[in-house]
Amino acid sequence: MTKINKAACIGGGVIGGAWAARFVLAGIDTNMFDPHPEAQRIIGEVMANAERAYAMLTMAPLPPKGKLTFCKTIEEAVDGADWIQESVPERIELKRNVITQIDAAADPKALIGSSTSGIMPTELQRDMKHPERMFVAHPYNPVYLLPLAELVGGEKTSKATLEEAKAKLAPIGMKGVILKKEIEAFVGDRLLEAVWREGLWLIKDDICDTETLDDVIRYSFGMRWAQMGMFETYRIAGGEAGMRHFIAQFGPCLSWPWTKLMDVVDLTDELVDKIASQSDAQSGAYGFRELERIRDENLVGIMQTLKGSNGGQGWGAGKLLSEFEEHLWKNAPKPEAKASNEPIKLLDAKVHPSWVDYNGHMTEHRYSQCFADSADALLRLIGVDMDYVAEGHSYYTVENHVRMLDEAKLGEALYVKAQILPGDGKKLHTFMWLYRASDDMLLATGEHLMLHVSSKEGKSVPPLAAVLAKLQPLIDAHAGLALPEGAGRHVGQKKG
Structure with missing residues (x-):
């Protein structure tokens, strides 16, 4: 199976550090470049949480950990890497400049993925000498647990690059989904943006507070989405007649004046203070790393439950976990x-x-x-x-x-x-x-x-x-x- 032999992470924040953890725990030597003076401490804490989560996630034998090396320059970091993941702050000029530097220093055959959450790859690959190997690999936090990466090519990205990227993600337990066309914010963030915008209006208009809104999501459709997504869930809601019946029954609701999705809320200081104070009341008793660990435990529990569903064949992220574990068992050293x-x-x-x-x-x-x-x-x-x-x-x-x-x-x-x-x-x-x-x-x-x-x-x-x-x-x-x-x-x- 196609695999990543050596990885490089350029940028080690929340996303870049979690990419590094995913690579290292899959047995891949990984170079890291991040000029932040406390990068090693921050990434070390992310790595510790990732190892804790994996110990709960699976009893399959993980390969020996890859070596994580902190480098002083981008050129040093990308040397010998066949997968390079850019995760610098979401500013187009900064990202384009970094990706151009990566392109100039890396092996021409190395894949270059960007963690951008919304910038189109055509904009990022503009100044590259080898733009055909650059694409967006948009993950979800925490990258070491959530297995999805949206793979989006630009005008100059080759189809073979996207297929190769998808194949190389599978052995590290990730699912790459290739979008047919590039679009700002891709698929996932467009859906999240719609829910986020509507949520801001509900808070602003004092319909509910942040905790109530989160409860509505996590105690209802959030659990449905976790294992079936949206369309498969609604297919069931259509009963025996399926999706056609569902659309016929509920489609007219889309024209009713329920949503404010096209009316952007004004984030005034007063509204920001309201949201921040409600959020502090909701979660302020927990520190940042503690919240991360609680989140990881919950995700592990959901994935483990989904792994045992469908008569033991697994469903959704649980089925993917089973396939990842099967890969780990097959590739583990045979004991004597x-x-x-x-x-x-x-x-x-x-x-x-x-x-x-x-x-x-x-x-x-x-x-x-x-x-x-x-x-x-x-x-x-x-x-x-x-x-x-x-x-x-x-x-x-x-x-x-x-x-x-x-x-x-x-x-x-x-x-x-x-x-x-x-x-x-x-x-x-x-x-x-x-x-x-x-x-x-x-x-x-x-x-x-x-x-x-x-x-x-x-x-x-x-x-x-x-x-x-x-x-x-x-x-x-x-x-x-x-x-x-x-x-x-x-x-x-x-x-x-």
């Missing part, structure tokens, strides 16, 4: 099953905010998740990977027993070790221990029984020879170990 007479370390994890209850302690099902993820790690170790499952073979969990012995708290690092109990491979019986990394305190144990099945035959069968060849040495190596304390216990059994 090394036989040892010591328990096998299978998992390193961290107690994230989404894992804890109101007491700040890890919730019950997260203990089970740690053991389930460890079981998956063991399966990958013996060759039961995505390809094996796709061929119609897998292990299914048929029984497990978890004992919670101590508390795990927010932010603590954890690890799991496992002993493989005697079996024939058709039954895979393990006993696992969950420890706190800081002091090796035992927090929980889990006993896990899996049965190998053939999905094609619909019954339990022995594993294929290649899997058994990796599993049997592990079973043999652990055969001499003592039965772990707690193995075979039932719920409520007294100790001793």
